[in-house]
Amino acid sequence: MxxxxxxxxxxxxxxxxxxxxxxxxxxxxxxxxxxxxxxxxxxxxxxxxxxxxxxxxxxxxxxxxxxxxxxxxxxxxxxxxxxxxxxxxxxxxxxxxxGGVDLLDMMSTLYKRLMKSRRWYMYIFFHMLTVSLVNSWFLYKRSCKSLGTKPMTMEIFQSQVAECLKKAGKPARGRPSSASPPVRKKTVVVPLPVQDVRYDKIDHLPDVVGTRGRCRLCPKGYSQIRCSKCGVYLCIVTGKETRNCFTAFHKL
Ligand SMILES: [Zn+2]
Ligand SMILES: [Zn+2]
Structure with a gap:
């Protein structure tokens, strides 16, 4: 040194x-x-x-x-x-x-990914992930403080980051389900996508599906159109009451 x-x-x-x-x-x-x-x-x-x-x-x-x-x-x-x-x-x-280094060490230990591997380098890889995650959480908390908003907990933050990494910037996979016959099943409420995915403007395409669902944006709409990435129903209505919830949903 x-x-x-x-x-x-x-x-x-x-x-x-x-x-x-x-x-x-x-x-x-x-x-x-x-x-x-x-x-x-x-x-x-x-x-x-x-x-x-x-x-x-x-x-x-x-x-x-x-x-x-x-x-x-x-x-x-x-x-x-x-x-x-x-x-x-x-x-x-x-x-x-x-202060900073010590805190980081503490948080990294607390949120260490529990896994066993015989490949030693995996530990280094996951440690780097944990360290970046903890550091980004600290940055996120700092901006929450200046915005005056309540920060989410580390656990929720962690799962949102994972959710984003799974979807953000990547084309949605699979083909539209209109190809397969409609199956009647229990209504499953698809959770809203995390913000970074919802507004990333990448590959949100309207799938026309065989099933009908309640629009996630307007209170009265029903739709057979579903976002290929977010997985939620959104209505596009032409005629007298023109309405485009699909576009509105993806705009900040
Ligand atoms: Zn709607
Ligand atoms: Zn979408």
């Missing part, structure tokens, strides 16, 4: 310290909360800081150490009141910048 002129601050696992002379958690606990200790590696200019908050944390950085130390408020369980705890600069910086 240094070769690429990138600086770094992050937590480091205790087993990767290469025997750096840092006090143990036990020793820090004797000194009390807020106590810190640091060592420097001078060849690559790295600093290691161990700090005792309610637990012990070890951080590494290529540009930051303990200074300047500031104070943070913490609740002390044994004293039952708030106390001031000294905090090294490296922790302050880490907390300020880690």
């Amino acid at each position: 240094k070769k690429r002129a990138l600086h770094y601050t992050g937590t480091i696992n205790a087993n990767r310290l290469n025997n750096a002379p840092l006090p143990s958690e036990k020793e820090l606990k004797k000194e009390g909360r807020g106590h810190m200790s640091s060592v420097y590696e001078t060849t690559n200019n790295l600093s290691l800081v161990r700090w005792l908050d309610n637990k012990c944390v070890t951080l590494i950085s290529s540009y930051l150490g303990t200074e300047p130390v500031d104070n943070v408020k913490r609740y002390d369980k044994s004293l039952k009141k708030h106390i001031e705890v000294a905090r090294p600069a490296i922790v302050k910086e880490y907390n300020a910048k880690m």
Whole structure:
């Protein structure tokens, strides 16, 4: 990273310290909360800081150490009141910048696709999908906030994205069902297509089907015309009461 002129601050696992002379958690606990200790590696200019908050944390950085130390408020369980705890600069910086990555990791773990595969690269592929999905949900939530609308939950968002990817920008498959004889069956209410599909202006063709259904746009219309992509009945009426729900339905 240094070769690429990138600086770094992050937590480091205790087993990767290469025997750096840092006090143990036990020793820090004797000194009390807020106590810190640091060592420097001078060849690559790295600093290691161990700090005792309610637990012990070890951080590494290529540009930051303990200074300047500031104070943070913490609740002390044994004293039952708030106390001031000294905090090294490296922790302050880490907390300020880690938010996004940490949140993404958390969400990715929560919404990880549950699957088992013997092909290791599938895990990478699905991880990339999950990460893009989680990130796009965050972006979506941001625009909801600026629009003042209530965002949908991650689950619904996820299924809508899936629905779009299945249909959006792709021609509808299959032939019109007018070729096969009409079958009487229970009325199934076709759910409205997701917005991105409904208005994508790709391959919404009027199929003339043998069955009749209630128009999804106007309250009184019945129609034998169904959108090949959305799968909903829409009426086109000529004559005295000219009406074109088919076109209207697909316009924003
Ligand atoms: Zn209609
Ligand atoms: Zn359509």
